[in-house]
Each structure stands twice: as structure tokens, then as C-alpha cells.
Amino acid sequence: MSAVRHDVFQAIADPTRRELLRLLSREEMPIAKIASHFSVSRTAIVKHLQILSDAKLVIGRKEGRERLYSLQPEPLEEVKQWLTYYEQFWNNKLTMLKYIAENDQENS
Amino acid sequence: MSAVRHDVFQAIADPTRRELLRLLSREEMPIAKIASHFSVSRTAIVKHLQILSDAKLVIGRKEGRERLYSLQPEPLEEVKQWLTYYEQFWNNKLTMLKYIAENDQENS
DNA sequence: TTAAAATAAAACCAAAAGGTGTTATATTAA
DNA sequence: TTAATATAACACCTTTTGGTTTTATTTTAA
Numbered sequence: 319m320s321a322v323r324h325d326v327f328q329a330i331a332d333p334t335r336r337e338l339l340r341l342l343s344r345e346e347m348p349i350a351k352i353a354s355h356f357s358v359s360r361t362a363i364v365k366h367l368q369i370l371s372d373a374k375l376v377i378g379r380k381e382g383r384e385r386l387y388s389l390q391p392e393p394l395e396e397v398k399q400w401l402t403y404y405e406q407f408w409n410n411k412l413t414m415l416k417y418i419a420e421n422d423q424e425n426s
Numbered sequence: 427m428s429a430v431r432h433d434v435f436q437a438i439a440d441p442t443r444r445e446l447l448r449l450l451s452r453e454e455m456p457i458a459k460i461a462s463h464f465s466v467s468r469t470a471i472v473k474h475l476q477i478l479s480d481a482k483l484v485i486g487r488k489e490g491r492e493r494l495y496s497l498q499p500e501p502l503e504e505v506k507q508w509l510t511y512y513e514q515f516w517n518n519k520l521t522m523l524k525y526i527a528e529n530d531q532e533n534s
Numbered sequence: 535t536t537a538a539a540a541t542a543a544a545a546c547c548a549a550a551a552g553g554t555g556t557t558a559t560a561t562t563a564a
Numbered sequence: 565t566t567a568a569t570a571t572a573a574c575a576c577c578t579t580t581t582g583g584t585t586t587t588a589t590t591t592t593a594a
Contacts, residue, residue: 331439332582336508343515350540362583365540383540383591391515394478396565399512400444401506406453438567440552458570470553477551489569491561536594543588551580557588564566 326393327400329373332360335366339389342376346388434501434510438480442466443474447497454496493527 330336334356341347341355350369353360367387370376375394378387438444449455449463457475461468464476475495478484483502486495 327441327444328439331436333435334582336435339512348540358582360541360585361528361585365582376485380541385541389515391512394509394512395516397505398509401502401509404451404499404502405506407497408503428539442552456570467554468571469555476564488571493571537592538594539590539592541588541590544586545583545584546586549581549583549594553581554575554577556574556576558571560569560571562567562569564568 324369324372326373326375329370330394330397332366332369334362337372338363338366338370339375342387342389343391346386348384348386350384356370402425418420432477432480434483434504435483437478437483438502438505440474440477442470443478446471446474446478447483449506450497451499454494456492456494458492460495 330339337356338352341352349360349364353363354368358373367376367378371378373393374390376387377390378385380386438447445464446460449460457468457472460475461471464471475486476483479486481501482498484495485498486493488494
């Protein structure tokens with residue numbers, strides 16, 4: 319399940335994984351505590367954590383017999399950047415840009 | 427493949443589908459022309475278009491014997507909104523907000 | 535030093551994803 | 565009115581995904 323180099327878009331595609339990110343954004347947590355928030359098995363949660371970890375969205379550190387996971391939000395910037403291209407299409411920003419461009423031409 | 431109500435996060439998870447969105451953002455196109463930009467089969471492209479259509483990210487209209495697809499970017503706003511929650515965690519914006527909040531308290 | 539706690543590792547499974555090729559069906563240009 | 569074009573509809577296949585249960589292994593508290 320995890321020799322595939324998971325990317326951030328795929329990582330956030332699953333609703334359970336998005337919930338995991340939310341949960342871990344609030345505090346660092348051991349696996350048992352994390353799993354207690356979900357209805358699926360602990361093993362399933364571990365697999366989701368591995369996928370998120372592959373995508374560098376969470377990081378786990380071992381402390382005693384526990385493994386504590388926490389959020390690493392940086393890779394989400396890739397998604398944000400990807401979105402910026404499309405922002406011009408909603409809210410008529412494209413129209414605005416065209417307007418500006420046209421006015422520039424008229425003034426030169 | 428498409429009685430599953432695809433959501434936008436899942437729709438944008440696949441790189442081919444992200445390429446499709448880019449392509450259709452530039453101009454409305456019939457399936458044949460769309461497929462000519464990709465190495466996978468035309469049938470595969472049609473399936474991707476159906477998934478994107480399920481997520482309301484593209485819309486197809488029939489004109490004669492062609493079906494023309496174009497981008498509908500609005501559902502991407504859901505992704506953008508989802509991201510706003512996490513923006514506070516990179517660039518230390520959380521720290522900034524805390525700072526502001528603390529200062530407000532001191533001044534009251 | 536041993537039982538309990540916490541995780542890790544393994545084996546397995548059904549369904550979905552992503553792909554293929556083939557066969558209709560509708561539309562248009564000769 | 566028929567051949568070519570464009571898509572739609574099927575049937576099929578392999579790999580990945582998301583899940584399960586069972587069996588180690590490691591760590592700690594008694």
C-alpha cells in the first residue's frame with residue numbers, strides 16, 4: 319500500500335484522511351487516541367496515517383511504546399498554488415484582468 | 427464507474443483529470459480533440475470526463491454529432507475553503523493571530 | 535520478570551479505479 | 565441513401581484502495 323509515492327492531491331482525496339488532518343492539527347496524538355475518534359479499525363487508521371506520512375502531511379515520532387503523530391501542513395501549499403490558476407475563472411477576475419490589459423493598450 | 431457521486435477532492439486527485447481541467451480551461455472542446463492531447467485511450471478520457479462531470483467541474487453540451495466539454499471551476503471553491511483552515515499553520519499566521527488576540531486583551 | 539499495553543507486521547478480501555478493445559447508434563457530407 | 569465521422573454503450577481486465585482479522589514485537593508498570 320505504500321511503495322507508490324503518494325502525492326498530496328491523492329492524500330487529501332479521502333474523507334477519513336481529511337478528518338485525520340483536522341484532528342492532528344489540534345494536537346499531537348498517539349495512534350490509539352487517534353483511532354478512538356473513528357469507527358474504522360485501528361489498522362485502517364494506521365494505513366491512512368502511512369499514506370499521509372508518504373505525502374509528508376503528517377509526521378510520527380516514537381516515544382516509548384507510543385508513536386505520536388502530528389500535522390505537517392506545508393505540502394498543502396502545492397494544492398493552494400494549483401488553485402490560484404483557477405481563481406481567475408470564478409468571481410470574474412479574468413474579466414477584470416482583460417479590462418486592465420485593454421486599458422493599458424489604450425494608454426500606450 | 428459513476429453511480430458513486432464523485433466529490434471534488436476525489437475528482438482532482440488524478441493527474442490526468444487535472445490536465446483535463448487545464449486543457450478545458452483554455453477552450454471548449456469536443457471529445458476527439460480532447461483525447462488527442464493524451465496518450466491513454468479515448469474511452470479512458472470519456473470516463474475521466476464523466477467523473478469530472480459528476481463533480482460538476484466540467485459540463486458537456488451536445489452539438490450535432492459532437493459533445494463539447496468546458497470547464498466549470500466553481501466547485502474548486504470548496505477546496506479553497508478547506509485550505510483556508512490550514513493556512514494559519516504555515517507562515518506562522520497562527521502565531522500572528524495569537525499575538526493580535528493577546529494584545530487586544532492587554533488593551534481592554 | 536512477567537503481564538499488560540501499544541504498536542508493527544502479515545495475510546487476506548471486496549470493491550473501486552483506471553485502463554483496454556469491440557460493438558452499437560446517431561449525424562452529416564457526398 | 566450511404567459511407568464516414570463522432571460518440572455512446574458494453575464487456576472485460578489488472579492494480580490499487582480501503583478495509584478486515586490474526587500474529588508478532590517492543591516497552592513499561594507491577
